[in-house]
Amino acid sequence: MNPIRVLHVDDEPDIRDIVDISLGLSPEFRVRACSSGAEAIAAAAEWSPELILLDVMMPRMDGPTTLLHLRKDPRTAAIPVLFMTARAQSREIEQFIALGAQGVISKPFDPMTLAGEVRQRLQALERN
Amino acid sequence: MADVTDLAFTTRDRSWENFAEEKFRLAVEACPSGMAMTDGAGVIVLANAATERLFGYRREQLVGRKIELLIPRRLHGEYHKQRAVFALHPQARRLQANRELFGLRSDGTEFPVEVWLNPIHSGEGLFVLSVIVDISERRRMDRLKDEFVSTVSHELRTPLTSISASLGLLLGGAVGKLPDAARRLLGIAQTNSDRLVRLVNDILDIEKIEAGQVAFNFKRIDVRALAGQVIETDRAYADGFGVRVRLDPTAEAAEVYADPDRLAQVISNLLSNAVKFSPRGGEVAVTCERRADCVRISVRDHGEGIPSDFKPRVFDKFAQADASDARQKAGTGLGLSIVREIIARLHGTVGFEDAAGGGTVFHVELPDGTQVADRELDAERSPDAVRILFCEDDPDAAMALRDGLRPLGYSCDFAHDAADAIARARSNAYAAIIVDFELPDAGGMRFVCQLREQPEIYKTPLLIVTAEGGGAANRQEFTSLNVLDWMAKPVDPYRLAQALDCAVARGANGRPCILHVDDDHDVLDLVALALQATARVVSADSLEEARVALLAHDVDLVVLDITLGPVSGLELLPELKKREGTPIPVIVFSAHVADLAADPQMQPRLNKSQSSLDELVDAVRDRLTLRPSRDEEDLP
Numbered sequence: 129m130n131p132i133r134v135l136h137v138d139d140e141p142d143i144r145d146i147v148d149i150s151l152g153l154s155p156e157f158r159v160r161a162c163s164s165g166a167e168a169i170a171a172a173a174e175w176s177p178e179l180i181l182l183d184v185m186m187p188r189m190d191g192p193t194t195l196l197h198l199r200k201d202p203r204t205a206a207i208p209v210l211f212m213t214a215r216a217q218s219r220e221i222e223q224f225i226a227l228g229a230q231g232v233i234s235k236p237f238d239p240m241t242l243a244g245e246v247r248q249r250l251q252a253l254e255r256n
Numbered sequence: 257m258a259d260v261t262d263l264a265f266t267t268r269d270r271s272w273e274n275f276a277e278e279k280f281r282l283a284v285e286a287c288p289s290g291m292a293m294t295d296g297a298g299v300i301v302l303a304n305a306a307t308e309r310l311f312g313y314r315r316e317q318l319v320g321r322k323i324e325l326l327i328p329r330r331l332h333g334e335y336h337k338q339r340a341v342f343a344l345h346p347q348a349r350r351l352q353a354n355r356e357l358f359g360l361r362s363d364g365t366e367f368p369v370e371v372w373l374n375p376i377h378s379g380e381g382l383f384v385l386s387v388i389v390d391i392s393e394r395r396r397m398d399r400l401k402d403e404f405v406s407t408v409s410h411e412l413r414t415p416l417t418s419i420s421a422s423l424g425l426l427l428g429g430a431v432g433k434l435p436d437a438a439r440r441l442l443g444i445a446q447t448n449s450d451r452l453v454r455l456v457n458d459i460l461d462i463e464k465i466e467a468g469q470v471a472f473n474f475k476r477i478d479v480r481a482l483a484g485q486v487i488e489t490d491r492a493y494a495d496g497f498g499v500r501v502r503l504d505p506t507a508e509a510a511e512v513y514a515d516p517d518r519l520a521q522v523i524s525n526l527l528s529n530a531v532k533f534s535p536r537g538g539e540v541a542v543t544c545e546r547r548a549d550c551v552r553i554s555v556r557d558h559g560e561g562i563p564s565d566f567k568p569r570v571f572d573k574f575a576q577a578d579a580s581d582a583r584q585k586a587g588t589g590l591g592l593s594i595v596r597e598i599i600a601r602l603h604g605t606v607g608f609e610d611a612a613g614g615g616t617v618f619h620v621e622l623p624d625g626t627q628v629a630d631r632e633l634d635a636e637r638s639p640d641a642v643r644i645l646f647c648e649d650d651p652d653a654a655m656a657l658r659d660g661l662r663p664l665g666y667s668c669d670f671a672h673d674a675a676d677a678i679a680r681a682r683s684n685a686y687a688a689i690i691v692d693f694e695l696p697d698a699g700g701m702r703f704v705c706q707l708r709e710q711p712e713i714y715k716t717p718l719l720i721v722t723a724e725g726g727g728a729a730n731r732q733e734f735t736s737l738n739v740l741d742w743m744a745k746p747v748d749p750y751r752l753a754q755a756l757d758c759a760v761a762r763g764a765n766g767r768p769c770i771l772h773v774d775d776d777h778d779v780l781d782l783v784a785l786a787l788q789a790t791a792r793v794v795s796a797d798s799l800e801e802a803r804v805a806l807l808a809h810d811v812d813l814v815v816l817d818i819t820l821g822p823v824s825g826l827e828l829l830p831e832l833k834k835r836e837g838t839p840i841p842v843i844v845f846s847a848h849v850a851d852l853a854a855d856p857q858m859q860p861r862l863n864k865s866q867s868s869l870d871e872l873v874d875a876v877r878d879r880l881t882l883r884p885s886r887d888e889e890d891l892p
Contacts, residue, residue, distance in 0.1 A: 140414055140417075140418065142415075142418035142422075143414075143417060143418055143421075146418060146421040146422060146425065149425055149430060150421070150425065150430075153430055185410055214409070214413045214417070214457075218516075218517050235413070235417045236413075236416065236417040236420045236421060236453055237417075237421065238424060239421040239422075239424045239425045239428065239430070240424055240425065240428035240430065
């Protein structure tokens with residue numbers, strides 16, 4: 129079975145490492161990390177991941193702007209995106225979803241269950 | 257002799273008077289805030305030293321000039337509006353504008369101000385004393401605080417996320433089994449990093465709530481179900497303390513009107529507080545109870561209770577009864593402060609009492625969701641939104657419609673029965689009224705007729721929604737009552753917005769249109785404001801403008817000034833006819849009314865200097881509603 133390609137976007141190198149290790153606990157995921165929105169837009173078009181995990185607050189291009197670019201490009205328009213953010217209020221989550229995101233994983237996340245949570249979200253998206 | 261004594265007293269009185277006046281003058285001069293007094297025409301008659309300093313003018317450059325000199329041009333319209341409001345209700349108060357206020361210095365620079373208005377009634381009419389406070393420094397501090405909070409939010413959380421996740425991976429065995437001592441040490445590190453995360457979140461939460469930056473999303477909530485969910489979420493936390501949490505079996509089904517996320521936070525904070533102060537093996541029970549006009553949620557623990565000397569400080573920030581108590585260290589000291597802040601914004605109350613048999617009961621009381629009358633006005637209305645009234649007895653349907661219409665530029669107030677609808681419609685200027693044909697206390701037809709009998713709203717466009725879809729026969733009956741459209745339930749907000757757009761655009765058919773002709777712009781502003789609840793007002797400051805307005809609008813009534821500079825407003829009289837030829841009624845509102853010839857078209861004649869705006873409004877309402885021909889004209 130081919131591994132599930134997950135593109136992780138965060139400007140913090142520590143968080144990139146942690147997500148890499150967390151998802152690496154489960155052999156079904158293959159993670160590629162990007163440190164900026166611009167990098168992510170290029171990588172998503174070229175690599176066609178099955179899922180993008182996207183940080184909200186990033187310098188230069190923030191997560192929501194990155195998402196808008198991803199949704200405009202036909203090559204990346206359909207890739208599911210989950211935002212990773214601290215303490216999103218339900219109204220903010222609604223706004224993210226209105227922008228075209230599929231959901232939010234809140235920070236700090238539990239690194240031991242992150243793989244399971246991502247898997248569940250992907251299964252739920254497939255069912256819909 | 258008596259005369260001499262009197263004279264001596266008078267002289268002393270005078271000198272006292274002078275002294276008092278001088279003291280008063282010095283006090284005004286020493287006042288650190290700007291003080292400027294204006295007359296009825298907005299001309300500055302007095303300015304203190306602080307006004308000179310604030311605006312960079314010398315006193316002689318200010319006195320005799322219009323106060324607009326000190327206001328940026330783009331705010332002049334707002335100022336005229338505010339002045340008109342003040343003239344209508346002259347009471348001491350802070351100037352409340354829809355936008356931030358700025359002062360204009362002599363060098364053209366601006367600075368943010370707060371303005372307090374005080375009416376001064378004198379024999380020469382109404383003067384206004386404006387107290388002007390420069391709030392540049394306050395604004396700067398607000399900005400710094402906002403920046404600080406947002407920096408803390410991001411800069412503190414980011415490393416904490418990394419620390420807590422790294423610890424989580426190590427403790428979770430991601431890199432293999434660890435020696436016991438290392439596990440213990442990492443456990444301590446993790447507990448404390450978790451606590452820091454909670455602390456940062458709590459500080460930011462309370463900051464945001466206090467600053468009014470948290471949007472509350474009110475809904476009707478099943479409290480018992482919500483409490484059950486919170487208990488499930490917090491069960492693992494309670495297990496960590498060896499405490500059992502449960503929903504009391506006697507908990508009643510009840511609805512409150514609140515923000516579900518925030519109410520869940522309240523219950524969760526009360527619950528974790530109760531858990532922390534319960535003995536190992538103890539129990540915490542949550543219950544809900546319907547009371548006369550509210551719903552009470554209680555959280556009971558079996559701990560040692562709250563020491564009486566600590567009771568007054570329970571809800572204070574970082575308050576701890578016994579700082580050496582290890583259980584308190586697990587908390588942030590902010591949980592109950594957050595509860596109090598949230599509950600205040602949910603229009604509820606929070607309190608606690610000693611429980612019978614030991615322990616404490618915290619309770620929260622919130623408005624009963626089934627009695628949501630005070631939520632019927634759209635609290636989140638944007639100033640630009642078009643206001644409509646929706647007469648609907650099902651709050652869920654009403655809320656759904658409000659939410660659906662808000663992004664389309666409409667603000668929706670509710671009325672849950674006919675009586676309420678009529679009262680609300682009479683006291684607010686709605687662009688349209690939507691009527692649920694199946695309201696409980698009025699048959700649809702009777703209710704619509706009742707609405708149409710109200711002078712304030714007899715022309716407001718009506719739309720009817722009905723479960724039946726509206727039979728053809730019904731529609732026929734209602735065309736005579738100026739009903740714009742019929743819609744089947746559930747109402748599609750987009751379709752409704754389209755119909756409303758039409759209704760608002762053809763406002764002339766919906767609300768009466770008044771043409772006011774006067775060459776004094778202040779009077780035009782004042783009258784427009786006074787009449788805005790009654791009609792749509794078109795203002796014209798010359799005969800030419802009035803002629804253009806007559807072509808562009810279907811005018812129902814003209815308020816006419818006779819002296820328009822060198823020309824007479826009477827020149828307009830032959831042109832004041834409806835398209836079908838009937839004369840448009842005229843109310844004369846002018847300084848010269850005495851020598852006018854009798855003319856039934858021009859009634860009444862109000863002398864500007866002797867009549868109040870209220871009298872003018874009454875006259876307008878009378879003429880609009882009591883015209884004998886109204887029934888034939890407007891209700892064909």
